[in-house]
Amino acid sequence: MSQRKFLVIADDSPEFQAALRYACRRARSTGGHVALLRVIEPAVFEHWSGVRQEIERQAREEAEAVLQKMAEFVVAETGVPPEFVIVNAESTRLALRKVISDDPAIKVLVLAAGVGGRGPGPLVASIAKDGVKWGARKLPVTVVPGDLTDEEIADLA
Template identity: 45%
Template sequence: MYKDAHLPRKFLVVVDGTPESRAALRWAERRAHGNGGQLALLVVLEPGGFEHWLGVETLMKEEAKENAEQILKELSTEVEKIAGRLPETHIMEGDRIEQVIELINSDKTISTLVLAAGTDPAGPGPLVGALATGKAGFHIPVTVVPGELSDDEIDALT
């Protein structure tokens, strides 16, 4: 990350098409818009467990990538309507935490990671869970947005 505090901020939002990730995206977009920052959206495709069935694995990867591209297209359109510009988009494959760290390390302009807290009673989600236990290893500020916040509530906070 750059040391110059006057550079525009880039908010990295990990998205998956869920309502919670949309809440995190809205929060990040409003914050970026308020301070002249930028948005970057990331979808991480995790291994499916079918590595021993090459044909099945290939088909599943293709379907997952198409789904990720569709999610990014829809979310980018929403961002453009609000902000008047398209965000950066990224699709990466592998372990979610490792891929987030890799992108942060490779793009020194990313200043804040924005995560959504899941609304499932089973827990907040894997990234927020890793963050809470100290196992994430993110070296930039992280904002966790409650997944149940409405657009109006997010707008009032930002």
């Protein structure tokens, strides 16, 4: 039987850290592990495929470097290295649909709501409006307040 995966979108938003800390705590307390999704937008160079390929290669290298830094935190919190998932997609929602459809071990999507009056964030708002559509799979979504402290996360997770 595969371990339960907590999927976190590894983006540059200020609330990402809250989602990551929460997912790490839940993974540790349930014997699961964390998967980090980094979405790369496809390069738009129609005329020179070599240029497009180079841009996409550089974007992938940058994504791997970012995920590697995040992995240090995940290992410190859970004792287990995270799984890296890097996807080229037009949008985060499309990337999520593909990743969740392809991996039945993903059991929970952990998101953090926006902070500072910016609203819940585009993905949380989209899910609230349109629902969770991951193909044939049903998957719980945990939305963590983006401004939770470490102590509050420890208490909740």
